[in-house]
Amino acid sequence: MTAEIRMGGDDQALAAPVDQAAGETAAAASASVMLLLDDVANAGLLSACLGEFGYRNVAVAETPGQARQLLLSDVPDLLLLDGNLAGDAGMQLLAWTRAERLLKHTAVIVLADDNGADDMDLKLRALELGASDVLVKPVNARELALRMRNLLARAGARARNAEQDALTGLSNRQRFNVVLDWALTYARRMNVVGAVLQIGIDRFAQINEALGPSVGDRLLQALAHRLAEYVRESDIVTDASRAGGGEHGVSLSRVGGDEFSVLLPVIQRAEQAATVATRIQYALATPFNVAGHELIVTCSIGIAVFPADGLTRDLIIANAGAAMAYAKQQGRDRHAFYGKEMNNRSLARLALERDLRMALERNEFSLVYQPKVDVDSGRLSGAETLLRWRHPERGMVSPADFIPIAEEIDLIIPLGDWVLRTACRQIQTWIAAGLDVPRISINVSARQMHDAGFEENIRRLLAEYHLKGENIVLELTESALMQDADKAVSFLKSLRDTGAGISIDDFGTGYSSLAYLRRFPLDELKIDRSFLIEPNEDSEAIASAIIALGHSLRLRVVAEGVEHERQLAFLRSRHCDEYQGYYFSKPIAPDDYAAMLRSAGMIAR
Numbered sequence: 377m378t379a380e381i382r383m384g385g386d387d388q389a390l391a392a393p394v395d396q397a398a399g400e401t402a403a404a405a406s407a408s409v410m411l412l413l414d415d416v417a418n419a420g421l422l423s424a425c426l427g428e429f430g431y432r433n434v435a436v437a438e439t440p441g442q443a444r445q446l447l448l449s450d451v452p453d454l455l456l457l458d459g460n461l462a463g464d465a466g467m468q469l470l471a472w473t474r475a476e477r478l479l480k481h482t483a484v485i486v487l488a489d490d491n492g493a494d495d496m497d498l499k500l501r502a503l504e505l506g507a508s509d510v511l512v513k514p515v516n517a518r519e520l521a522l523r524m525r526n527l528l529a530r531a532g533a534r535a536r537n538a539e540q541d542a543l544t545g546l547s548n549r550q551r552f553n554v555v556l557d558w559a560l561t562y563a564r565r566m567n568v569v570g571a572v573l574q575i576g577i578d579r580f581a582q583i584n585e586a587l588g589p590s591v592g593d594r595l596l597q598a599l600a601h602r603l604a605e606y607v608r609e610s611d612i613v614t615d616a617s618r619a620g621g622g623e624h625g626v627s628l629s630r631v632g633g634d635e636f637s638v639l640l641p642v643i644q645r646a647e648q649a650a651t652v653a654t655r656i657q658y659a660l661a662t663p664f665n666v667a668g669h670e671l672i673v674t675c676s677i678g679i680a681v682f683p684a685d686g687l688t689r690d691l692i693i694a695n696a697g698a699a700m701a702y703a704k705q706q707g708r709d710r711h712a713f714y715g716k717e718m719n720n721r722s723l724a725r726l727a728l729e730r731d732l733r734m735a736l737e738r739n740e741f742s743l744v745y746q747p748k749v750d751v752d753s754g755r756l757s758g759a760e761t762l763l764r765w766r767h768p769e770r771g772m773v774s775p776a777d778f779i780p781i782a783e784e785i786d787l788i789i790p791l792g793d794w795v796l797r798t799a800c801r802q803i804q805t806w807i808a809a810g811l812d813v814p815r816i817s818i819n820v821s822a823r824q825m826h827d828a829g830f831e832e833n834i835r836r837l838l839a840e841y842h843l844k845g846e847n848i849v850l851e852l853t854e855s856a857l858m859q860d861a862d863k864a865v866s867f868l869k870s871l872r873d874t875g876a877g878i879s880i881d882d883f884g885t886g887y888s889s890l891a892y893l894r895r896f897p898l899d900e901l902k903i904d905r906s907f908l909i910e911p912n913e914d915s916e917a918i919a920s921a922i923i924a925l926g927h928s929l930r931l932r933v934v935a936e937g938v939e940h941e942r943q944l945a946f947l948r949s950r951h952c953d954e955y956q957g958y959y960f961s962k963p964i965a966p967d968d969y970a971a972m973l974r975s976a977g978m979i980a981r
C-alpha cells in the first residue's frame with residue numbers, strides 16, 4: 377500500500393483554512409490521539425502530518441493487542457483505526473472499544489480501503505459498530521485534520537455541558553466532585569491540608585416565593601457572578617496553584633439550587649478557611665439590584681477541613697453540609713466549622729432529640745400564661761399560653777431551643793395537639809370556676825399549617841370543652857405564613873371559619889408582602905420584641921410604621937416584650953392597642969393567672 381497519506385490535496389473545499397482560530401491549535405495541542413494502521417511506516421508518516429496540524433500527543437500502536445493495552449492505560453481522545461487490518465481485526469477492535477466503559481468518550485475514525493462497492497459495505501459496518509466517522513484511503517491529511525477538529529470540538533462541548541451549570545455558568549456538582557477527588561489525592565500525597573466551604577443562601581426559598589422564580593434565577597446569577605469575582609480577585613493563592621495545579625487552584629461551583637461550594641485545595645491553617653468565609657460574607661453584604669428589587673442577601677457557610685474531617689469525598693461534602701446546617705440553625709449569616717467541637721454539639725443535640733421524643737409520655741411539658749394588657753385602660757385583655765419543658769437533668773429548656781427540633785423530628789404535630797387540648801381544658805376549668813376569661817392566644821407552628829386535620833381538631837376541641845371560637849386566638853409567625861403565602865390564605869380562612877381569632881406573630885422580622893397581608897384574614901398583629909428592645913430613632917420609626925400599618929388594615933396591634941415604663945409611654949403615644957411583657961407580668965402558672973383575673977374583678981355574672 378503506497379501513498380496512503382497526502383498532504384494538501386485537491387479537495388480544498390473541505391480543508392480548514394491554515395490560519396484557523398488559535399484556539400483550534402490549542403485544542404489540537406491538548407488532544408491525545410492514537411493510531412493503529414496496518415503499515416507502521418504509514419502510521420509514522422500520518423503521525424508526522426498530524427504534528428504539522430498541531431497534534432503533539434500522538435501514539436502509534438503496532439498491533440491490535442498492543443493497541444488494546446495502550447487504549448486502556450492511556451485513554452486517548454481520538455483513535456484513528458485502519459478498517460482493513462488482517463482477519464477483520466480492525467472491526468473487532470472497533471466493536472471492543474464501543475463496549476469498553478473507559479473508552480466511551482474516545483472518538484474513533486475508521487480509515488477504509490477504496491474497494492469500490494465493497495468499500496460501501498465496510499463504511500456502513502463501521503458506522504453501525506459505532507465509528508464516529510469513516511474516511512476512504514488515500515487519506516487527505518487536511519481533510520482528516522478538519523474532521524478530527526470537528527469531532528474533538530463536539531466532544532469538548534459535550535464534556536463542558538455535562539460539567540457546567542446552565543443557569544450560572546459555574547461548574548456543577550459533577551465537576552466539583554472531580555476536582556475534589558483530585559484535591560483529596562493531592563493532599564494525601566503531598567501531606568497538605570485543604571478545605572471545602574459549603575455556602576447556602578439564607579431564606580432563598582422565601583425570596584423565590586415572594587418575588588417569583590425568574591427574579592430568583594436572576595438573583596442566583598448575580599450571586600454567582602459576585603462570588604466568582606471574589607474568588608478570582610482574592611489573594612487566596614494556594615500552594616497547589618503555585619505548584620502548577622493551575623485549574624486546580626481555588627474553585628467555585630454551584631452544587632445545588634441555592635448552594636455553592638468553594639474548594640481550597642491547600643491552606644496553611646484551618647483558620648484561613650474562616651477568613652475566606654468571612655470575606656465571602658462581606659462580598660455579599662452589598663445589596664443586589666435585581667429586576668428593580670433591592671435585595672439583601674446573607675449566607676451561611678459550613679467548613680470541612682481535610683484530612684481532619686474526612687478522607688473521602690462523600691464524607692467531606694456531608695460534613696461541610698452538616699456544618700452549614702449548624703450555621704443556619706445558629707441564626708444564619710455566619711460560618712461554622714465541622715469538627716470535634718461541633719461533633720460534641722451534635723451528640724448533645726441527638727441526646728436532646730431522644731429526650732424530647734419521650735417528654736410527652738413522661739409528662740414533662742406544661743403551659744404558662746402571659747397576661748396581655750390594654751394600653752389605654754390598663755385592664756387585662758387576655759393571655760398568651762407559652763410552652764415549658766422541664767428536662768429531668770437540664771431543668772427548664774426554652775421553647776426557642778426545642779420547638780425547632782420538634783419541628784424537624786415531626787414531634788410538633790402531637791406536641792401542638794397537646795398544647796391546644798391543654799389550653800382548651802384550662803380555659804374550661806377557669807370558666808367552670810366562675811371566671812370571666814378573656815381570649816387565650818395559642819402559638820401555632822408552621823408545620824401545623826400543613827397538617828390536614830388541624831382545623832377539624834380545633835372544632836372538635838372547642839366542642840369537647842364547650843368553648844366558642846372567640847375564646848381563643850391562634851398565633852402564626854410572619855415567616856411561617858410567608859413560607860407558603862397562597863397556602864396560608866386558605867389555611868387562615870378555614871381557621872377563621874371556626875370563629876377563632878387570628879394573629880400574626882413576630883411581625884417585622886419576616887418578608888411580608890403587603891399584598892398578601894391584605895389577603896390574610898387577620899384580627900391582630902404582634903410587633904416583634906426586637907423593635908422595642910432599645911428605643912432609638914430607627915426602631916421607634918419602624919414600630920410606629922407597623923402600628924399605623926396594622927391600624928390601616930383594621931387590625932388590633934399588640935406590642936411584645938415591654939419591660940419598661942418608657943416603652944409603654946411610647947406605645948401609648950402611638951395608640952398601640954395592647955401590650956405584653958415583663959413590665960406587667962412574666963408568664964405565670966395557671967393558678968396565678970386565675971388569681972390575677974379574680975383580683976381584677978373578672979368574674980362571670
Ligand code: C2E
Nearest residue numbers: 762763774775776779795819820821937938939956957958
Ligand atoms: P412568642 O410567641 O413571640 O412569645 C413571646 C416570647 O417572648 C416568650 O418566650 C415570652 O416569654 C417572651 N417574653 C415575653 N415578654 C418578654 C419581655 O418583656 N422580655 C423578654 N426578654 N422576653 C419576653 P418563650 O416563652 O421563651 O417562647 C419563645 C417562642 O417559642 C415563642 O415566641 C413562640 O414562638 C414559641 N412557642 C412558645 N410556646 C409555643 C407553643 O406552644 N407552640 C409553638 N408552636 N411555639 C411556641
Ligand code: MG
Nearest residue numbers: 760819851881
Ligand atoms: Mg406568640
Ligand code: MG
Nearest residue numbers: 881882902936
Ligand atoms: Mg412573638
